[in-house]
Each structure stands twice: as structure tokens, then as C-alpha cells.
Amino acid sequence: MTHKLLVADDEPNIVISLEYLMKREGYEVLVATDGHQALETIQREKPALVLLDVMMPGKTGFEVCQAVRADPALANVRVLMLTAKGRDTDISKGLALGANAYMIKPFSTRELVEKVAELLEGGA
Numbered sequence: 001m002t003h004k005l006l007v008a009d010d011e012p013n014i015v016i017s018l019e020y021l022m023k024r025e026g027y028e029v030l031v032a033t034d035g036h037q038a039l040e041t042i043q044r045e046k047p048a049l050v051l052l053d054v055m056m057p058g059k060t061g062f063e064v065c066q067a068v069r070a071d072p073a074l075a076n077v078r079v080l081m082l083t084a085k086g087r088d089t090d091i092s093k094g095l096a097l098g099a100n101a102y103m104i105k106p107f108s109t110r111e112l113v114e115k116v117a118e119l120l121e122g123g124a
Helices: 012-024 035-045 061-070 088-096 109-120
Strands: 004-008 028-032 049-053 078-083 101-104
Touching (some): 004 012, 004 035, 012 109, 028 035, 035 049, 049 061, 049 109, 061 088, 078 088, 088 101, 101 109
Parallel strands (some): 049 078
């Protein structure tokens, strides 16, 4: 079975590169460019994993993550926060709100691919 992923980021270059990378790895990829669109897509499509940017228009990634974790129907959705906000307090906040993992931009594509595979196999 092909896993469905959502790339939620407002930066077009990041969306294009993540979409390409994840499709190359064999995943079905959905895209959202703001927080409201991300949450609507998660609720409608129930992707296996969300690559979630923190700083987005509409709702922040933190707000989206919190809403996902508050919805029992979305309990199986894994959240990997991708952000330039790398302070310890930001990482702690993301994990406290229910993110399964947190990666700081810029990140290596190899590390990202490995982390996505690990999360989809039920790790971390």
C-alpha cells in the first residue's frame, strides 16, 4: 500500500522539492500552502504523515498540530514538523503539542527520507 503524505508549507520552492522527493520515494503526495488548507486536507484525506511547516499563513503549524491531536479521528496521522525555528523552546512546543518528530531547516534530504520512513514504520 502506498502511503499518503501531506506537504504543508507556504514556500513554493520547498513544496516543489519536497513533493518531488517524496514522490520519488513512492509516496502519494498532497500539498497545502497555508494552515487552514492543511487542516482541511488532513481532515478530508487522513494522510499517514504530514510534513508540517511551523510558520504559515492562516494557522501556524503549531495550531494545525494541536487541532490534529485534538481530533480522535486523526489519531493515526503522524506529524513531522519542518521549520527554520530551531530554538529549544520551539522544538519543545512542537513535541508538546503532539508532533512525532521535529526537523530544522535546512535539513539533508537523506535525513528527511530516513525520518519519514521511520515514522511510517511506526517508530518515534
